[in-house]
Amino acid sequence: xVPRFLLGTLATTAAGIAITILIPMVADAFEVMQYxxxxxxxxxxxxxxxxxGLGGILCFGQGAFFGLGGYTFxxxxxxxxxxxxxxxxxxxxxxxVAAALGYFMFYGRLSDVYLGxxxxxxxxxxxxxxxxxxxxxxxIGTARLxxxxxxxxxxxxxxxxxxxxxxxxVEVFYIAAFFLIATYLLLKFIQATRFGRxxxxxxxxxxxxxxxxxxxxxxxxxxxxxxxxxxxxxGALYAAYQSFIDPNAFSLEMSAKVLIWVMAGGVGTFVGPxxxxxxxxxLSIWISTVPWANSLLVLGGILCFVVLLLPKGLxxxxxxxxxxxxxxxxRRTPPEVILPAPEGKRA
Amino acid sequence: xxxLLETRNLVMRFGGVTAVNEVDFLLEEGELRCLIGPNxxxxxxxxxxxxxxxxxxxxxxLFRGKPITGLNSHDxxxxxxxIKTQVPNVFNGLSVQENIWVSARRGRxxxxxxxxxxxxxxxxxxxxxxxxxxxxLAHGQRQLVELAIVLAAEPALILLDEPAAGMTHEETERLAxxxxxxxxxxxxxxxxxxxxxxxxxxxxxxxxxxGAVLVEDxxxxxxxxxxxxxxxxxxxxxx
Numbered sequence: 001x002v003p004r005f006l007l008g009t010l011a012t013t014a015a016g017i018a019i020t021i022l023i024p025m026v027a028d029a030f031e032v033m034q035y036x037x038x039x040x041x042x043x044x045x046x047x048x049x050x051x052x053g054l055g056g057i058l059c060f061g062q063g064a065f066f067g068l069g070g071y072t073f074x075x076x077x078x079x080x081x082x083x084x085x086x087x088x089x090x091x092x093x094x095x096x097v098a099a100a101l102g103y104f105m106f107y108g109r110l111s112d113v114y115l116g117x118x119x120x121x122x123x124x125x126x127x128x129x130x131x132x133x134x135x136x137x138x139x140i141g142t143a144r145l146x147x148x149x150x151x152x153x154x155x156x157x158x159x160x161x162x163x164x165x166x167x168x169x170v171e172v173f174y175i176a177a178f179f180l181i182a183t184y185l186l187l188k189f190i191q192a193t194r195f196g197r198x199x200x201x202x203x204x205x206x207x208x209x210x211x212x213x214x215x216x217x218x219x220x221x222x223x224x225x226x227x228x229x230x231x232x233x234x235g236a237l238y239a240a241y242q243s244f245i246d247p248n249a250f251s252l253e254m255s256a257k258v259l260i261w262v263m264a265g266g267v268g269t270f271v272g273p274x275x276x277x278x279x280x281x282x283l284s285i286w287i288s289t290v291p292w293a294n295s296l297l298v299l300g301g302i303l304c305f306v307v308l309l310l311p312k313g314l315x316x317x318x319x320x321x322x323x324x325x326x327x328x329x330x331r332r333t334p335p336e337v338i339l340p341a342p343e344g345k346r347a
Numbered sequence: 348x349x350x351l352l353e354t355r356n357l358v359m360r361f362g363g364v365t366a367v368n369e370v371d372f373l374l375e376e377g378e379l380r381c382l383i384g385p386n387x388x389x390x391x392x393x394x395x396x397x398x399x400x401x402x403x404x405x406x407x408x409l410f411r412g413k414p415i416t417g418l419n420s421h422d423x424x425x426x427x428x429x430i431k432t433q434v435p436n437v438f439n440g441l442s443v444q445e446n447i448w449v450s451a452r453r454g455r456x457x458x459x460x461x462x463x464x465x466x467x468x469x470x471x472x473x474x475x476x477x478x479x480x481x482x483x484l485a486h487g488q489r490q491l492v493e494l495a496i497v498l499a500a501e502p503a504l505i506l507l508d509e510p511a512a513g514m515t516h517e518e519t520e521r522l523a524x525x526x527x528x529x530x531x532x533x534x535x536x537x538x539x540x541x542x543x544x545x546x547x548x549x550x551x552x553x554x555x556x557x558g559a560v561l562v563e564d565x566x567x568x569x570x571x572x573x574x575x576x577x578x579x580x581x582x583x584x585x586x
Contacts, residue, residue, distance in 0.1 A: 194452060201449040204438035211398060211436065212450045212500055213424035 009188045012271055013181060020177040024170045033169045036241045039176040041258075041281055042274050043183055043234035047227045049262045049273040050187050054196060055223030056203025060116045061123030062258055065094040065228040067249030069235025071130070074154040074245045079141035082163035083155055087236050094232020095225050102224040106217040120255065127250035150246025157240045169241075176237050183230055184270055190226070199223050253296070257284075260299055264306045266313025276314055349412040351376045351504055351534050352397070357406035359392050359558075366392040368558035369406070374504070379530040381545045381566070382538045384555030385578055390538045391433050393555070394506050398430050399423045410504070425453075429502030433509050433538075435489045439482035443473060443492050446481055451499040467499040471525060486513030491522075498529065505529065507537045511544050523547040542570070554578070 024032050044066050051057040069090040076086030101122060105115050134147025143151060157172055159165040167175065190196040202209045202219050210216045239245040248254060261280055265272030280302065284295040310317030352374040359367035367389045374380055382390050395401040397408060399420040408416045415423050438446050444464060451463040468474040471491045476484065481492055490510055497505055507526070511519045519541070526548050529535060539545050545552065545566065552569040554562040556578050562569055569575055 197445070198449065198452075201438050201441065201445075204440050205436055207400070207420075207432075208436040208438060208496070209449070210420040211400075211424055211430055211432070212496070213421050213453050214449075215419070215421045 005192070009185070013185060016177070016181045016184070020174065020181070024173060029169050032173045033241065036169070036173045036176050037238075038278050038281060039173065039180050040234055040238045040241060041277055042180045043176075043237065044231055045258055045261050045265075045273045045277040046180070046183050046187060046270060047230035047234065048258050049265070049267075049270050050190075050230065051223050051227035052262055053268040053270075053273075054187075054191060054203065055199045055220060055227070057220060057224055057227070058112055058116055059119045059224070059227070059255075060259065061119035061121070061255050062227070062231055063250055063254035064119070064123035064126055065098055065231035066235040066238070066254065067123070067126065067130075067245075067247070068097055069094040069232030070239035070245040070249050071151070071235075072232070073236035074151045074239045075140045075143040075145075077155045077240075078143040078151070078153075081155065083157045083240065084160040087157070087240070090236035090239075091229050091232045094235065095229035098228020098231075099221065099225040102221045102228075106220045106224070109217075120252075123250050123255050124252065127247050127252075130247040130250060146246075148247055150244060150248075151239075152244055154239050154243045154245060156243055172237075172241050176241060179233060179237065183233070184274075187230075187270060195219070195222070257299065260303050262313075264302065264310075264314055266315040266317070269313070269315045272313055272315030348376065350374060350409075351378070351411060352536075353409040353412075354397075355407040355409070357393070357396060357408065358404045359389075359396055359401055360404045366558050367396060367403070370558075370560055372553070372560070374534060374536065376503075376534060377530070378534050379526070379548065379550065380536045381549035381552045382536055382555060383540070383542075383545060383552060383569075384561070388555035389558035390555050391508055392558075394430060394432075394508055394536075394538065397423075397506065398428060424500070424502070427503035428506065429497040429500050429504070430506040431490070431493045431497050431508060431510055433512075435486070435493045437481045437489055437493050437496065440480065442478050442480055443468070443484075443495075444477040446492055447495050447499045450496045453500065463499050463501070467495040470498060470528070471495040472521060487515060487518045490514060491518070494522075494525070503533060505533055505535045507535060507539075509538055509540065511539060511541055519544055520547075546570075 023035050027035065044062070047065070048059060048062045051059060072093040073083070073086045073090040076089050077083050080086060101119070105118055110118060130145065131148045133145035134149060136144065138145040138147070145151065157167045157175060159167070198209070198214060199219050202214070202216050206216045209219075235249060238249070257280070261277040262273040264280065265274065265276030280299060284299065287293045287295040287298055306313065312320065350373050352372070354370055354372040357367055357370040357372070358365065370393065382393070384390055392401065396403045399415070399418050399422070402417045406416070407414060410423070410426055410428065413426070415426065438449065441449070447464045447467050448460060451460045451467065455463065465474075468477060471494050473488065473491050473495060476488065476492070481489060484492065490513060494507070494510060510526075511522055514522060523544060526535060526537065537548065549566045552564065552566050553560055554569060554575050561578065562572050562575055564572070
């Protein structure tokens with residue numbers, strides 16, 4: 001089991017690195033920037049795939065931490081005229097806010113439904129708040145919050161320690177891809193640790209875990225905080241790659257679509273949600289060019305389709321399908337073909 | 348010597364319903380006690396108070412002389428109280444081995460954990476199920492898995508809530524043997540309806556009725572007690 005687990009992770013990592021190298025070779029700089037968006041949203045997707053899939057925390061407001069990461073980065077970068085510290089601050093602030101919100105939710109023993117409601121309302125409150133900061137009096141240091149207009153001219157990422165040397169869009173793509181792969185590997189590592197296995201146990205049965213002496217609240221809080229940090233990382237890269245951030249990061253759509261990606265890709269997996277994120281985001285962008293179609297409507301339709309036909313999501317659904325097809329093929333194969341299997345090799 | 352477990356005047360009310368009514372209960376180190384009583388007598392509620400799943404309305408619970416009333420479930424578990432609940436509380440999505448691993452891993456090195464997992468499975472006789480997902484097992488097998496989970500934590504006091512429910516006759520007999528074997532090293536309180544089973548394992552029996560202790564005596568005396576027969580409407584006790 002362990003070698004197979006490692007094999008899948010290594011294969012995914014290799015594929016990720018290959019695609020990262022390949023894209024700038026076949027695409028021009030503008031297209032590479034478009035692909036950076038996918039990579040950034042991939043990191044965001046992993047944050048929810050982790051807390052939902054491995055921690056059982058159904059967060060309806062994951063966009064809050066993505067947006068906080070983006071805004072923290074933007075405001076700090078404008079004030080400091082460099083991006084390394086703001087980048088770390090973005091992760092830190094998102095994680096801290098997730099920890100504070102998580103503390104009240106988990107130590108207050110909110111049930112899953114209320115947790116969903118609280119997280120959703122949390123992101124919508126921030127959305128409202130940021131939207132209403134359009135006036136010139138809303139400044140943090142030298143950064144104007146800009147309300148619904150967002151914050152333009154966010155400094156692009158620079159070489160750590162050398163603010164005068166900025167990364168070009170292709171380099172930013174490499175950096176984002178590096179963080180996506182690193183996040184994936186980090187989560188795979190967490191999954192294999194004692195803590196990762198315990199969080200899955202908590203997701204399976206909280207009562208049993210606490211009756212065995214585990215503090216369920218603390219485990220969930222830690223999972224939620226890690227998820228917040230990852231979403232914050234995604235948000236920082238989001239603001240950095242497009243030099244812009246606006247309140248839509250906190251919108252209902254931002255939090256809802258990541259739920260759909262994770263659900264469609266398969267809760268409990270990482271690669272499935274990533275594939276769903278890339279595929280459905282591409283589909284949304286394509287549909288927005290079709291005048292008579294509405295991308296949200298199509299996304300909703302896909303959600304219904306997935307819930308009805310692939311209730312476990314794309315990746316687990318495909319695995320089930322292949323098992324079923326193999327079993328069918330085996331049944332249909334004449335017995336003399338399968339009998340000569342050498343002894344001892346069936347296991 | 349201090350008793351292992353003691354409750355003083357324990358009360359649990361839900362609105363107007365008193366599920367546990369002024370229960371004074373005493374369990375010595377190494378004792379095996381059976382708890383019987385009709386449905387709704389308050390046995391499971393009593394267990395939930397002992398394990399911190401409910402905070403008692405009034406009264407006190409002492410474990411080895413230390414008050415544990417109102418502590419969190421995980422704190423009580425860490426002191427050495429393990430419970431197999433009435434509806435099996437297991438990790439359905441995990442394999443049998445992983446289920447027991449979660450229990451055994453707390454406070455132990457990986458090597459010790461591996462040994463304890465093997466031992467717990469062997470003790471309960473489910474080693475052949477190690478790789479199976481618990482969710483797909485039969486009810487009786489899940490009961491045994493939960494028992495192994497509880498054993499792997501090595502608690503000083505083990506509470507078993509209807510452990511024989513859903514078991515075949517052979518499984519029940521094996522369970523009785525397992526319980527007697529566990530009792531060599533640990534104290535147990537067993538809630539059970541099946542009087543045949545109670546006869547197989549018990550010495551002292553406590554009878555609950557309407558949330559209060561009705562009788563507490565050794566097993567044969569309890570079986571003969573007219574009040575106990577009345578409570579059960581002569582159904583199973585007479586058998």
